[in-house]
Structure formats: structure tokens, C-alpha cells
Amino acid sequence: MVTKPRRPIRRPRHVPPTDYDVVIVGGGAAGLSAALVLGRCRRRVLLCSSGAPRNAPAPAMHAFLSRDGTPPQELLRIGREQLQPYATVELREACVQAARRDPATGTFALDLDSGATVSARKVILATGVVDVLPPVPGMRELWGRGVLHCPYCHGFEVCEQPLAVYGRGKAVAGFALLLSRWSKDVVVCTDGPAGLTEHARRRLRRHGIAVYEQKLTRLVGRRNGQINYLEFADGEKLPRYALFVHPDQQPRSDLADQLGCRRLTRGAVWVDKRTMTTVPGVYAAGDATPAAQQVLVAAAEGAQAAISLNEQLTREECA
Ligand SMILES: Cc1cc2nc3c(=O)[nH]c(=O)nc-3n(C[C@H](O)[C@H](O)[C@H](O)COP(=O)(O)OP(=O)(O)OC[C@H]3O[C@@H](n4cnc5c(N)ncnc54)[C@H](O)[C@@H]3O)c2cc1C
Structure with a gap:
């Protein structure tokens, strides 16, 4: 040796x-x-x-x-x-x-x-x-399990599940379209005015991606850290499995x-x-x-x- x-x-x-x-x-x-x-x-x-x-x-x-x-x-x-x-x-x-x-x-x-x-x-x-997360109750608690940032890291684990993308403007539209590769059920949550151009809205519509502009009051999770639903200021509860955000x-x-x-x-x-x-x-x-x-x-x-x-x-x- x-x-x-x-x-x-x-x-x-x-x-x-x-x-x-x-x-x-x-x-x-x-x-x-x-x-x-x-x-x-x-x-x-x-x-x-x-x-x-x-x-x-x-x-x-x-x-x-x-x-x-x-x-x-x-x-x-x-x-x-x-x-x-x-x-x-x-x-x-x-x-x-x-x-x-x-x-x-x-x-x-x-x-x-x-x-x-x-x-x-x-x-x-x-x-x-x-990472500096948006100040939405539940975001920090579910970070890394139900709240994700990278489809290359975690997209496969949530594929074909109901997903949400958080953000505004051009970036959120691109992110949501990217995620449509992993799931056909994607929505955009802008938590206020979306800041989307008509062109971006048309592209999202064409791919069946709805835009929620209501204020998001909280994310409600399951015990395993997955998301159960998103709750909006008008009281609507939207069942989702995961939410993606670029903090x-x-x-x-x-x-x-x-x-x-x-x-x-x-x-x-x-x-x-x-x-x-x-x-x-x-x-x-x-x-x-x-x-x-x-x-x-x-x-x-x-x-x-x-x-x-x-x-x-x-x-x-x-x-
Ligand atoms: C929730 C989440 C999930 C992710 N999942 C994946 C995944 O599945 N696959 C993937 O490829 N990537 C993933 N990533 C990205 C991945 O975490 C980063 O790309 C990777 O950790 C970067 O490694 P790094 O060594 O540069 O930094 P870090 O892993 O952040 O390590 C830096 C270290 O330096 C220490 N440090 C900082 N300042 C000082 C100091 N002054 N003195 C001493 N120590 C200090 C920090 O405390 C930390 O321990 C994920 C990121 C997040 C947020």
C-alpha cells in the first residue's frame, strides 16, 4: 500500500x-x-x-x-x-x-x-x-415543502398537482408558463395589481393559466408542510398543492x-x-x-x- x-x-x-x-x-x-x-x-x-x-x-x-x-x-x-x-x-x-x-x-x-x-x-x-420571502402568513412556515422556488429542484415531486405561482409582472408570467411543463393546473397569484401587459395576459389565457389579483391573506398548510389551500381577502379558498415564488x-x-x-x-x-x-x-x-x-x-x-x-x-x- x-x-x-x-x-x-x-x-x-x-x-x-x-x-x-x-x-x-x-x-x-x-x-x-x-x-x-x-x-x-x-x-x-x-x-x-x-x-x-x-x-x-x-x-x-x-x-x-x-x-x-x-x-x-x-x-x-x-x-x-x-x-x-x-x-x-x-x-x-x-x-x-x-x-x-x-x-x-x-x-x-x-x-x-x-x-x-x-x-x-x-x-x-x-x-x-x-431568501427574503414575501410577508404572507404561512409563507415562511411552508418554505421548502409547500412553498418552493425552483422547478428544476422540486418540480418533479409536484408534477400534475394544482400549483400556484406568486409574483407580479413579466417575471411571474414567464415563471407560470415554465411551470406549465410540470402541471396543466397552474394559476398566478399577484397579491394585488398584477402589472401584466395585455400580451402576457393573452399568453397565460392561451395556456389555461388564471390570474388571481385579490390580496392573499394566508397560506394554509398540512401537517407534512404541503399546502392545503390559499386564502384570499374576499374569503375565497383555493385548494393548491404547492406555491412557487422567486423571493x-x-x-x-x-x-x-x-x-x-x-x-x-x-x-x-x-x-x-x-x-x-x-x-x-x-x-x-x-x-x-x-x-x-x-x-x-x-x-x-x-x-x-x-x-x-x-x-x-x-x-x-x-x-
Ligand atoms: C428551499 C430550497 C431548496 C433547494 N433545493 C435544491 C435542490 O433540491 N437542488 C439543488 O441543486 N439546489 C437546491 N437549492 C439551492 C441550493 O440550496 C443552493 O444552490 C446551494 O445551497 C448553494 O450552496 P453554497 O455552498 O453556495 O451556499 P449554502 O449552501 O447556503 O452554504 C453557505 C454556508 O456559508 C455559511 N456562512 C455564510 N457566511 C458565513 C460567515 N461569515 N462565516 C462562516 N460561515 C458563513 C452559511 O451559514 C452556510 O452554511 C434549494 C434552495 C432552497 C432555498
Whole structure:
């Protein structure tokens, strides 16, 4: 049997001393995937994670090759377990509260909620996003079970059931038409004036999609988290199985702003095709970037960040 080398490679003298080669902030799919690749590169890695992954309210994760239907926490458990053989990877339950770049050395200092400060040559932001749900009673309680956001993740589980789509304007019309691929019984709930053009209304009518413009007073669920019915201000109760919504999003962390990374208008951190942000040495992966918000894509971006970063570190070491 071949003995695996576990120690990091010794630091060349011209490389500034730091506690770690890389600090990864966020231990969801993106962060874990980056840690795995970097562990295999024998890099000294600190993976800091605090809080649940974004899909924690859902009972199962779908559309992930080889793991379709796995509970979200189980994927993370496997991800963490598979980091164990890599002795240079350290995992800490910690929230990174502040990050600074030293322009003289290009290294980073990160403050953890434990009060400790750690230093690193590079940083990966895999901090994800927070969904800001419309303030309709029942929306938060049923989120991830009866209230869904992504037909690619959960459409198959509710196919041919009576569905509703929540929202207004052009976006809701497109979303409802997309969902008609999964069910022929789709309605749009605009919770007030629809803001739909005549053209959009015609398209919806043509596909048998009714528009409810009454105020929505609450969503009433079943014990298993599925929706039972939607209740409108005029007292009407509309039986539905699930409601789809594209909630607003906020970055889960302001570390990108602290470091001076450029953000796009909707809050995503701008990255180039190697996942590098506008700040040298700072990489971003997963939902924090503009890529498709899927677990598999987040994991792929984490791997890409790790590869880009390892190659950059190697260039610096072999200068
Ligand atoms: C209800 C729901 C169901 C979903 N279902 C699916 C599905 O079935 N299939 C699918 O492909 N996608 C699904 N998604 C999308 C999926 O959840 C995301 O694409 C994926 O979680 C993104 O991974 P990530 O690692 O970028 O972020 P996350 O999974 O959100 O992980 C980021 C982690 O970083 C931590 N963090 C943030 N800031 C800090 C900090 N300062 N210090 C330390 N830690 C920090 C967070 O607490 C979190 O644990 C679903 C989303 C939702 C909302």
C-alpha cells in the first residue's frame, strides 16, 4: 500500500508566513468542494462554517448526479467525512466576522466570532445567500415543502398537482408558463395589481393559466408542510398543492464588501471565469456568485476556485 504524504509542502522563503494558505468561508456545497480539492493539493486550509445551508428547510435535495433525493444535511455530513483523510484541512464551526487585505503583503487577516484572528494567503467566499420571502402568513412556515422556488429542484415531486405561482409582472408570467411543463393546473397569484401587459395576459389565457389579483391573506398548510389551500381577502379558498415564488435575495455575509469586491446589481459577487473576484487573492463560489443556484453548480464552482487558487499559489511559490 502507498503511504499518502499528508504534510503540506514547506513554504519557500519569499512567500509571506501565514497561518493558512487558504481560508474558506462557508461550509455548504461550494466551500466543502473547494476544501476537498485543496486538501488533495496538500494546502493548509481552514474551512469556517456557521449556520445551515440555504436548502436546509427542504426534506431532500434533487438534481445532483448520484445524490438525487439526499437530505441536505446528509450531503454536508458526507462532505465533511470525506475531508477527514486530508490532514492539512481544518474545519471550524466559526463565523468569520471581518476580513482585511494587507496591501503590502497581499495576505489576509480574518476575525472569527471566537475572538481569534487568523491569517491566510488567499480567501474563498462561499457564503451563499438569504431568501427574503414575501410577508404572507404561512409563507415562511411552508418554505421548502409547500412553498418552493425552483422547478428544476422540486418540480418533479409536484408534477400534475394544482400549483400556484406568486409574483407580479413579466417575471411571474414567464415563471407560470415554465411551470406549465410540470402541471396543466397552474394559476398566478399577484397579491394585488398584477402589472401584466395585455400580451402576457393573452399568453397565460392561451395556456389555461388564471390570474388571481385579490390580496392573499394566508397560506394554509398540512401537517407534512404541503399546502392545503390559499386564502384570499374576499374569503375565497383555493385548494393548491404547492406555491412557487422567486423571493428577493440578500448576500448572507458582507465580507465581500469589507474586502472591496465588486458586486452586481442583484448582490452577487462578480467573478471571472476562474472564480476570481475584483480583489486579488479573493475568490468566490456557489450562490454568492451570479452562476445558476444549484448544489451541483455550487460544488463545481468551489472546485474551480480551488484549482484556480492552487495554480496561482504555485506560480507565486515557483517565481
Ligand atoms: C428551499 C430550497 C431548496 C433547494 N433545493 C435544491 C435542490 O433540491 N437542488 C439543488 O441543486 N439546489 C437546491 N437549492 C439551492 C441550493 O440550496 C443552493 O444552490 C446551494 O445551497 C448553494 O450552496 P453554497 O455552498 O453556495 O451556499 P449554502 O449552501 O447556503 O452554504 C453557505 C454556508 O456559508 C455559511 N456562512 C455564510 N457566511 C458565513 C460567515 N461569515 N462565516 C462562516 N460561515 C458563513 C452559511 O451559514 C452556510 O452554511 C434549494 C434552495 C432552497 C432555498
